[in-house]
Amino acid sequence: MFVEPLIDPFAANEFMRFALLAGVLVAVTCAIAGTFVVLRGLAFVGDALAHGVLPGIAAALLLGVSGVVGAAVGSLVMMGGVSLVSRRLRLSGDTAIGLLFVGMLALGVMITSRSRTFVGDLSRILFGEVLGVDIGDITLQFGALAVVATVAFIARRPFLLLCVDEGLANTSGFSSRLFHNLLLMIVAVTVIASFQTVGTLLVLGMLVAPAATGALFARRISTMILIASVVGTTSTYVGLLVSYHFNLAAGASIVLSAVAMFALCAFFSEAKKAVGKKDADEHEHPHEHQHSHSGSHFR
Amino acid sequence: MNEKNRATLLADQLAVGYSKHPVVKNVNLRLTAGELLVLIGTNGSGKSTILKTMAGLIKPISGDIEILGAPVGSLPKRVAYLPQHPISTHTLPLRVRDVVAMGRFAHLGLFKNPSAADKKIVDDSMRSTGIDTESDDPIRDLSGGQQQRTHLAQALARQAEIMLLDEPTAGLDINGRKLVADLIAEQRSRGVTVVLATHELKDAESANTVMLLAQRVVSIGPPETALGDEYLRECFGFTQPH
Numbered sequence: 001m002f003v004e005p006l007i008d009p010f011a012a013n014e015f016m017r018f019a020l021l022a023g024v025l026v027a028v029t030c031a032i033a034g035t036f037v038v039l040r041g042l043a044f045v046g047d048a049l050a051h052g053v054l055p056g057i058a059a060a061l062l063l064g065v066s067g068v069v070g071a072a073v074g075s076l077v078m079m080g081g082v083s084l085v086s087r088r089l090r091l092s093g094d095t096a097i098g099l100l101f102v103g104m105l106a107l108g109v110m111i112t113s114r115s116r117t118f119v120g121d122l123s124r125i126l127f128g129e130v131l132g133v134d135i136g137d138i139t140l141q142f143g144a145l146a147v148v149a150t151v152a153f154i155a156r157r158p159f160l161l162l163c164v165d166e167g168l169a170n171t172s173g174f175s176s177r178l179f180h181n182l183l184l185m186i187v188a189v190t191v192i193a194s195f196q197t198v199g200t201l202l203v204l205g206m207l208v209a210p211a212a213t214g215a216l217f218a219r220r221i222s223t224m225i226l227i228a229s230v231v232g233t234t235s236t237y238v239g240l241l242v243s244y245h246f247n248l249a250a251g252a253s254i255v256l257s258a259v260a261m262f263a264l265c266a267f268f269s270e271a272k273k274a275v276g277k278k279d280a281d282e283h284e285h286p287h288e289h290q291h292s293h294s295g296s297h298f299r
Numbered sequence: 300m301n302e303k304n305r306a307t308l309l310a311d312q313l314a315v316g317y318s319k320h321p322v323v324k325n326v327n328l329r330l331t332a333g334e335l336l337v338l339i340g341t342n343g344s345g346k347s348t349i350l351k352t353m354a355g356l357i358k359p360i361s362g363d364i365e366i367l368g369a370p371v372g373s374l375p376k377r378v379a380y381l382p383q384h385p386i387s388t389h390t391l392p393l394r395v396r397d398v399v400a401m402g403r404f405a406h407l408g409l410f411k412n413p414s415a416a417d418k419k420i421v422d423d424s425m426r427s428t429g430i431d432t433e434s435d436d437p438i439r440d441l442s443g444g445q446q447q448r449t450h451l452a453q454a455l456a457r458q459a460e461i462m463l464l465d466e467p468t469a470g471l472d473i474n475g476r477k478l479v480a481d482l483i484a485e486q487r488s489r490g491v492t493v494v495l496a497t498h499e500l501k502d503a504e505s506a507n508t509v510m511l512l513a514q515r516v517v518s519i520g521p522p523e524t525a526l527g528d529e530y531l532r533e534c535f536g537f538t539q540p541h
Contacts (some may be wrong), residue, residue: 164384171356
């Protein structure tokens with residue numbers, strides 16, 4: 001039957017069911033945090049945070065401590081470093097982020113190289129091990145989703161103002177510095193909770209691609225988060241299936257599915273715009289009529 | 300002192316600028332309810348820097364400034380600020396109504412839900428700027444002029460006692476400019492103090508006070524004296540045709 005290859009991998013294997021559940025939790029968490037990352041233009045910060053956790057995780061693994069603790073320390077160092085370098089040295093934000101990004105990445109690789117299983121450890125940190133997640137990882141991801149969703153809901157107004165204009169946030173009574181840092185914190189929580197599933201390198205894809213797909217169609221922030229969640233969840237399912245049937249890396253398959261969905265949707269959106277424009281031209285520029293009509297109401 | 304004569308904005312020997320480098324010094328002001336102060340000057344003359352200082356976005360370098368008897372930036376519900384080139388909205392998935400509703404956030408804070416009165420204020424603000432017919436359109440699909448009307452509506456929705464407007468007529472056609480002039484007149488009649496930064500001499504005609512700027516206060520006073528030929532020549536290098 002046609003549906004069996006779509007269902008059987010999950011029905012017959014517990015590790016696939018765990019992977020799907022973990023992937024969906026990562027997808028929804030990334031959809032919430034990623035929406036604000038895309039709208040506030042923080043993709044590079046997200047990338048830096050994702051790589052900034054690498055030395056923390058590597059050091060934790062060498063010391064036999066939980067990788068999550070190491071990732072948390074790494075992200076704190078990264079956030080503090082970016083803030084310090086950009087303020088004290090009067091460098092632009094992207095220069096400060098770029099410097100720390102490569103510095104932390106290099107440090108992470110150096111620490112990992114002390115391990116006997118260097119390639120395996122590095123590969124697991126960078127690309128995740130979604131097929132190896134256990135109930136503890138899923139609990140952690142559920143907790144991260146609860147934290148990210150709660151903070152995003154409570155701080156939705158200042159986050160929205162920040163996406164528009166920092167000055168507008170400040171003059172509306174919300175500290176732009178406080179809420180920017182809170183936004184970075186939810187990105188860090190997302191990265192820390194997701195590295196086991198999709199890895200530190202690929203988590204950025206889940207933060208950016210589904211949210212960017214949502215931005216193509218949504219007219220409201222809530223709709224953008226919903227579309228991003230659906231795209232992320234679908235990518236997880238498709239990616240796991242592809243990985244199972246073609247024996248490909250699971251984390252990479254999930255992220256590539258998300259990017260492919262963005263590409264397809266962007267193509268569809270542009271094609272729709274082009275057809276709409278052509279129709280408008282053929283019908284004597286109805287938009288102009290609409291605008292001039294609305295203009296006639298002005299005093 | 301009666302309510303009408305109470306100072307809404309006071310500045311004493313104020314110096315404004317960035318990183319301890321003053322752009323304009325010796326700013327002295329006393330505005331009361333319903334007054335219009337117009338800041339005029341070329342690009343870089345210090346208009347926006349003064350407005351940002353009044354909005355509490357940058358700290359004064361020296362001197363004193365207070366708004367409604369309180370430090371600047373401490374009364375977000377009572378002061379509205381419209382920045383120059385306010386928003387890069389081309390990527391934001393927001394409808395016109397959502398952008399205007401953001402003007403109520405200072406009153407709602409983090410937790411309060413918008414009431415029927417808040418929604419009416421948003422509707423009325425959109426109607427005032429003539430953007431109500433596009434209320435459900437995505438702002439990224441609108442023209443520059445329509446976006447500017449949306450931002451103006453957002454500032455109106457704050458229902459503030461002081462409005463700080465940085466080049467509100469930028470990108471507007473002649474109808475839009477008249478609309479802004481009418482809106483300012485209406486706000487003043489309701490006792491709102493308005494500070495307007497512009498490079499259009501015409502915008503200063505109905506002002507109580509005009510401050511001519513060229514990285515210093517060239518002149519200050521009623522339009523007929525502050526826009527005298529010698530001051531205009533000093534500021535712009537030309538005079539108005541008589």
